[in-house]
Amino acid sequence: MKKLFWYLLLIFVVLVMLTLILVVDKKVDNKDEVTQDQTKEKLSLLNNIDKKIDYFHYNYLDRYLDYQKKYSYLSDIDIVTRVNLGLDQPFYQNTKPSNELNKITILVNKYTYLPEDYVPNNLIKISDHFSSSTRELVYEAKESFEKMATQAKKEGYTIRVVSAYRSYYYQKGLYDNYASRDGIDIADTYSARPGYSEHQTGLVIDIDNGKLDFNHFEETEEFTWMENNAHLYGFILRYPKDKEEITGYDYEAWHYRYVGKEIAKSIKESNLTFDEYYVRYLEN
Ligand SMILES: [Zn+2]
Numbered sequence: 001m002k003k004l005f006w007y008l009l010l011i012f013v014v015l016v017m018l019t020l021i022l023v024v025d026k027k028v029d030n031k032d033e034v035t036q037d038q039t040k041e042k043l044s045l046l047n048n049i050d051k052k053i054d055y056f057h058y059n060y061l062d063r064y065l066d067y068q069k070k071y072s073y074l075s076d077i078d079i080v081t082r083v084n085l086g087l088d089q090p091f092y093q094n095t096k097p098s099n100e101l102n103k104i105t106i107l108v109n110k111y112t113y114l115p116e117d118y119v120p121n122n123l124i125k126i127s128d129h130f131s132s133s134t135r136e137l138v139y140e141a142k143e144s145f146e147k148m149a150t151q152a153k154k155e156g157y158t159i160r161v162v163s164a165y166r167s168y169y170y171q172k173g174l175y176d177n178y179a180s181r182d183g184i185d186i187a188d189t190y191s192a193r194p195g196y197s198e199h200q201t202g203l204v205i206d207i208d209n210g211k212l213d214f215n216h217f218e219e220t221e222e223f224t225w226m227e228n229n230a231h232l233y234g235f236i237l238r239y240p241k242d243k244e245e246i247t248g249y250d251y252e253a254w255h256y257r258y259v260g261k262e263i264a265k266s267i268k269e270s271n272l273t274f275d276e277y278y279v280r281y282l283e284n
Pocket residue numbers: 163199204205206254255256
């Protein structure tokens with residue numbers, strides 16, 4: 001009698017276990033079906049985005065698709081480029097520190113910032129002939145700028161630096177002033193927050209012609225000269241007209257960034273902003 005009881009108990013336990021296994025298994029099956037369906041759906045949407053783009057990141061898939069829904073008129077290449085830049089998020093969100101300190105190809109924008117204590121190596125004073133007061137640039141940029149300004153002078157044009165390297169704290173003073181005068185939203189359209197200014201790289205110049213204020217530079221002959229020649233010395237117009245939604249800044253005819261001759265030439269030919277060029281050809 002006692003034996004029978006133990007047998008029955010054993011059978012009962014085995015049955016309970018089998019039932020549990022079946023139930024759990026079924027659940028796992030269902031889960032698989034769901035993820036498979038989702039993946040299929042995404043892949044079919046994805047057919048509209050060219051996966052052969054070198055800088056396509058599978059882990060950004062959902063972001064590409066969301067962006068595509070919002071901006072269906074953009075090409076696949078533009079969608080991938082812009083999402084990689086972080087443009088599917090508001091400016092100054094999802095920011096990250098630059099990992100390219102002291103490189104000529106460093107990207108600094110509203111998503112990539114420099115440390116508070118970052119001072120580039122090889123900062124050197126620009127010749128007084130070409131600067132309104134004591135200003136510094138990284139050696140390579142300074143050499144190239146002086147060659148450019150010397151050539152312009154020979155041809156009868158004056159190119160003068162009115163701002164170059166700016167420290168984090170100097171930028172903080174500027175931005176805080178603008179923000180208290182105009183409010184943050186307006187200040188953000190023309191001034192970088194501290195750490196996000198390209199001027200902190202030591203690779204940037206703001207210029208005038210020694211006669212008109214720098215923000216009238218577009219009206220000068222020197223501007224036309226720069227349009228035709230800046231790339232030959234490795235400089236690019238960093239915040240072009242009609243690219244505000246990519247660069248995050250109003251058009252600045254006076255702000256030039258040193259990137260080296262080869263890249264400057266490619267950027268001029270491609271009509272891309274440095275941000276886009278960076279994502280497509282420079283980012284690892
Ligand atoms: Zn500037």
